[in-house]
Amino acid sequence: MSVISVGTMAFDAIETPFGKTDQIVGGSATYVAYAASNFVKPVQQVSIVGFDFPKEEMEELKSRGVLLDGVEVIEDKKSFFWSGRYHEDMNSRDTLVTDLNVLADFNPVIPESYQGAEFLMLGNLVPAVQLSVIKQLTTRPKLIVMDTMNFWMEVAMPDLEETLKHVDLLMVNDAEARQLTGQFSLVKAAKSILKMGPKYLIIKKGEHGALLFNENEVFYAPALPLEDVFDPTGAGDTFAGGFIGHLAKTGDISFENMKRAIIVGSAMASFCVEKFGPTRLKEVTKADIDRRIQQFKELINFEIELV
Amino acid sequence: MSVISVGTMAFDAIETPFGKTDQIVGGSATYVAYAASNFVKPVQQVSIVGFDFPKEEMEELKSRGVLLDGVEVIEDKKSFFWSGRYHEDMNSRDTLVTDLNVLADFNPVIPESYQGAEFLMLGNLVPAVQLSVIKQLTTRPKLIVMDTMNFWMEVAMPDLEETLKHVDLLMVNDAEARQLTGQFSLVKAAKSILKMGPKYLIIKKGEHGALLFNENEVFYAPALPLEDVFDPTGAGDTFAGGFIGHLAKTGDISFENMKRAIIVGSAMASFCVEKFGPTRLKEVTKADIDRRIQQFKELINFEIELV
Numbered sequence: 001m002s003v004i005s006v007g008t009m010a011f012d013a014i015e016t017p018f019g020k021t022d023q024i025v026g027g028s029a030t031y032v033a034y035a036a037s038n039f040v041k042p043v044q045q046v047s048i049v050g051f052d053f054p055k056e057e058m059e060e061l062k063s064r065g066v067l068l069d070g071v072e073v074i075e076d077k078k079s080f081f082w083s084g085r086y087h088e089d090m091n092s093r094d095t096l097v098t099d100l101n102v103l104a105d106f107n108p109v110i111p112e113s114y115q116g117a118e119f120l121m122l123g124n125l126v127p128a129v130q131l132s133v134i135k136q137l138t139t140r141p142k143l144i145v146m147d148t149m150n151f152w153m154e155v156a157m158p159d160l161e162e163t164l165k166h167v168d169l170l171m172v173n174d175a176e177a178r179q180l181t182g183q184f185s186l187v188k189a190a191k192s193i194l195k196m197g198p199k200y201l202i203i204k205k206g207e208h209g210a211l212l213f214n215e216n217e218v219f220y221a222p223a224l225p226l227e228d229v230f231d232p233t234g235a236g237d238t239f240a241g242g243f244i245g246h247l248a249k250t251g252d253i254s255f256e257n258m259k260r261a262i263i264v265g266s267a268m269a270s271f272c273v274e275k276f277g278p279t280r281l282k283e284v285t286k287a288d289i290d291r292r293i294q295q296f297k298e299l300i301n302f303e304i305e306l307v
Numbered sequence: 308m309s310v311i312s313v314g315t316m317a318f319d320a321i322e323t324p325f326g327k328t329d330q331i332v333g334g335s336a337t338y339v340a341y342a343a344s345n346f347v348k349p350v351q352q353v354s355i356v357g358f359d360f361p362k363e364e365m366e367e368l369k370s371r372g373v374l375l376d377g378v379e380v381i382e383d384k385k386s387f388f389w390s391g392r393y394h395e396d397m398n399s400r401d402t403l404v405t406d407l408n409v410l411a412d413f414n415p416v417i418p419e420s421y422q423g424a425e426f427l428m429l430g431n432l433v434p435a436v437q438l439s440v441i442k443q444l445t446t447r448p449k450l451i452v453m454d455t456m457n458f459w460m461e462v463a464m465p466d467l468e469e470t471l472k473h474v475d476l477l478m479v480n481d482a483e484a485r486q487l488t489g490q491f492s493l494v495k496a497a498k499s500i501l502k503m504g505p506k507y508l509i510i511k512k513g514e515h516g517a518l519l520f521n522e523n524e525v526f527y528a529p530a531l532p533l534e535d536v537f538d539p540t541g542a543g544d545t546f547a548g549g550f551i552g553h554l555a556k557t558g559d560i561s562f563e564n565m566k567r568a569i570i571v572g573s574a575m576a577s578f579c580v581e582k583f584g585p586t587r588l589k590e591v592t593k594a595d596i597d598r599r600i601q602q603f604k605e606l607i608n609f610e611i612e613l614v
Contacts, residue, residue, distance in 0.1 A: 088491060184395060187534040208515035211532060220529035220606050225518060227494040259609040293611060299527050300607050302566040304600060 001248045004114050004141070005032045006046040006133050007123020007237070008103060009053060009071065010080035013096075014276060016231050017088050024277040025057050027080065028123035028147065031234035033066045034281040035241025035268040036121075038289060040248040041065030044114045046133065048072045048106045050079040060282070069111040074102045090229045091206050110136040119248045121240060122146040122167070127159040134166050143253050145169045145244055146198075147236070150179050165197040171240055173204045186211065190218075200258065202243075204236055212262055217255055221262045222300055224270045224292070231276045235269040238281060242268030267292040308555045311421050311448070312339045313353040313440050314430020314544070315410060316360060316378065317387035320403075321583060323538050324395050331584040332364050334387065335430035335454065338541035340373045341588040342548025342575040343428075345596060347555040348372030351421045353440065355379045355413045357386040367589070376418040381409045397536045398513050417443040426555045428547060429453040429474070434466040441473050450560050452476045452551055453505075454543070457486050472504040478547055480511045493518065497525075507565065509550075511543055519569055524562055528569045529607055531577045531599070538583045542576040545588060549575030574599040 007029030014021045029047045036043050043066045051074070058068060083097040106129060120141040122130045130146060146167040152160045153176070164170065170193060178184055181192035186203055190213040193201050203211045207229070209222040243258075243265035250257055267289060274280045314336030321328045336354045343350050350373045358381070365375060390404035413436060427448040429437045437453060453474040459467045460483070471477065477500060485491055488499040493510055497520040500508050510518045514536070516529040550565075550572035557564055574596060581587045 185534055185536075187532045205515065208512065209527075209529070218532055218606060219609070220516075220532065221609075222516070222527035222529060222607075225494045225525055225527065227492055229492075256610070260611045263609060263611055297611065299525060300529075302526070302528075302570060303563070304567045304570055304604065 001040065001118040001251050002042055002044060002116075003036055003040055003119040003121060003244055003248045004044045004046060004070075004110070004117045005029050005036065005121040005123065005241075005244075006108055006130070007032060007121075007125065008080050009045075009047040009049050010082060010103075011052075012081075012233055012277065013083040014231055014233050015085040016090070017086070018228070018230050019276075021276050023081070025054065026082065026234060026277055028234075028237040030057075030061075031237035031272065031278060031281070032121055032123060032241035032244070033061055034064070034278050035238045035265075035272075036245035036248070037061075037064040037066055038268070038284075038286070039242070039245030039264070042067045044070060044117055046070035046108045046110065046114070048074065048102045048108070050077045050102045051075050053079045067114075069113055070108065072109075074105070077102045084233075086232065090232050108133055115139065118142040118251070119244055120144045121244045123237065123240070124149050127152050127156050127163040131159070131163040131166060134163075143168050143244075143247060145171060145240065147171050147240060148176070150176050153179050161196065167198055169200040169202065170198040171202045171204065171236075171243075173206070173236070177201075177203050187218075202262065204239065206232070206235075210239070210262055210266065212255075212258055214255055219255075219259045219262065221259070221266050222296075223266060224295060224299060226270060226273065229273045232273050233276075234278060235272045238272040239265040239269040241265070263293060263296050267296060308347065308425040308558050309349055309351060309423075310343055310347055310426040310428060310551055310555045311351045311353060311377075311417070311424045312336050312343065312428040312430065312548075312551075313415055313437070314339060314428075314432065315387050316352075316354040316356050317389060317410075318359075319388075319540055319584065320390040321538055321540050322392040323397070324393070325535070325537050326583075328583045330388070332361065333389065333541060333584055335541075335544040337364075337368075338544035338579065338585060338588070339428055339430060339548035339551070340368055340371070341585050342545045342572075342579075343552035343555070344368075344371040344373055345575070345591075345593070346549070346552030346571070349374045351377060351424055353377035353415045353417065353421070355381065355409045355415070357384045357409045358382050360386045374421075376420055377415065379416075381412070384409045391540075393539065397539050415440055422446065425449040425558070426551055427451045428551045430544065430547070431456050434459050434463050434470040438466070438470040438473060441470075450475050450551075450554060452478060452547065454478050454547060455483070457483050460486050468503065474505055476507040476509065477505040478509045478511065478543075478550075480513070480543070484508075484510050494525075509569065511546065513539070513542075517546070517569055517573065519562075519565055521562055526562075526566045526569065528566070528573050529603075530573060531602060531606060533577065533580065536580045539580050540583075541585060542579045545579040546572040546576040548572070570600060570603050571596075574603060
């Protein structure tokens with residue numbers, strides 16, 4: 001089945017306790033595409049880039065079954081640029097530079113050829129832009145997944161609330177779930193969010209794993225304990241890409257299958273953090289992914305008889 | 308099989324965002340005993356209390372199969388008293404009062420009747436005192452489990468290092484594992500600790516669950532996502548009590564069985580935090596425990612086929 005993925009394709013400059021990069025390729029839709037394309041083709045990309053976005057990167061994505069018909073190229077502007085510095089715990093970071101560049105004009109138009117996609121992944125963007133994408137689709141996808149961030153809760157809460165009414169699954173981190181609801185308990189936060197529109201909620205907790213909620217059930221997937229987290233940039237988007245990639249591959253949106261999709265997403269995210277940017281994602285093979293998923297099974301597998 | 312549990316029996320006064328208590332019964336060995344006695348009898352308690360420790364509490368423990376021959380009662384001194392205030396996240400707290408009282412003179416003597424116990428649980432105490440207990444045992448237990456805290460890393464590191472050489476399993480929280488090794492990565496910290504003596508390591512991460520390591524394997528048990536954490540005091544000791552209680556009940560110290568023991572410990576800890584002090588632990592039935600363990604199974608259960 002096909003996926004539409006909407007988000008940024010951009011440049012990042014990253015500093016971690018392990019080193020720093022010059023400008024490297026990043027952006028939420030880039031990570032989603034590299035992760036999802038391991039599982040499903042086509043990934044129908046919707047984004048905007050400037051004249052400076054590398055042609056080789058476009059070619060590499062195409063070779064993985066990523067369609068770029070929905071990627072607008074602005075010939076006289078630069079691509080979106082973000083620069084940040086991670087703290088030692090790798091769970092928090094300071095933004096050093098945000099140059100919107102082409103992103104300031106991003107008004108995504110869904111190509112006619114993308115219509116009919118069964119899955120929609122809305123990367124973190126202005127909530128009104130996310131909603132405009134949903135409204136352009138002539139057939140409602142089977143599953144609409146949305147990412148967002150604290151910034152929109154501060155400057156565009158009414159739009160965010162409206163957009164939430166139209167999505168099936170919200171994906172946020174623990175701090176965002178708390179901010180969105182004013183609830184410290186994640187269980188209470190989840191109950192509140194499930195009343196805002198989404199039927200499913202994923203709360204990402206970084207090195208502490210991820211929680212999946214629906215009205216009656218909860219699933220807790222651990223993160224793989226890693227010796228080194230080299231660069232967490234894109235880990236959340238890579239998780240999202242693996243998640244929706246698995247769902248689209250199987251076409252099954254049951255809670256049981258979402259659990260599996262979270263394990264797949266977590267496995268992909270665990271690769272992402274091993275090198276700067278999407279470098280590691282470009283290297284991994286199906287055998288690597290299978291081995292990593294097997295590690296997850298072993299990590300949490302236990303048998304217990306109640307006697 | 309029998310367990311010797313060494314630790315404090317004390318009073319606590321606790322403030323959380325949900326309320327505050329006057330002086331209530333606490334202490335590491337109290338929590339260990341309430342948790343472990345659900346699974347194994349006898350629990351052979353080693354502790355020290357003052358004239359003020361409630362006789363009814365002693366009777367209640369006895370009725371649960373906890374032997375008190377190793378609990379010294381000092382008739383002219385008060386019991387150990389700790390008072391603390393939890394922050395909103397419940398993962399951090401300020402100590403308001405620490406009155407050592409009888410604990411200043413604690414030189415535990417293992418009763419002859421306790422000799423031959425297969426399991427030893429060393430609650431957080433002066434490392435030299437923990438070591439003196441080990442040295443008093445005429446037959447080495449099958450498994451020696453030890454808790455400790457950051458304070459001893461600051462004031463008694465050489466003693467702590469010496470004691471670590473004599474134990475099989477160390478149980479610490481994530482901050483303590485980092486402080487003990489100077490490693491931020493928990494995987495690296497685990498590798499370092501497993502070179503200090505213990506063959507097994509449990510890193511407790513509070514609401515984020517617990518990790519079990521041996522030389523080659525790792526297991527990640529989640530914590531149950533709870534709507535309210537009312538009072539975390541004693542949760543770590545309750546976890547330890549459930550853990551060693553399950554191991555002693557089954558007599559099996561394989562890595563596989565330690566995984567089960569961690570789930571049992573996590574289930575017990577999830578009860579502990581539901582009310583102030585050990586209140587909730589006194590109420591729970593075998594049926595409650597079985598239901599909670601079943602919830603853990605459902606929480607992390609997933610099936611995935613690699614195709």
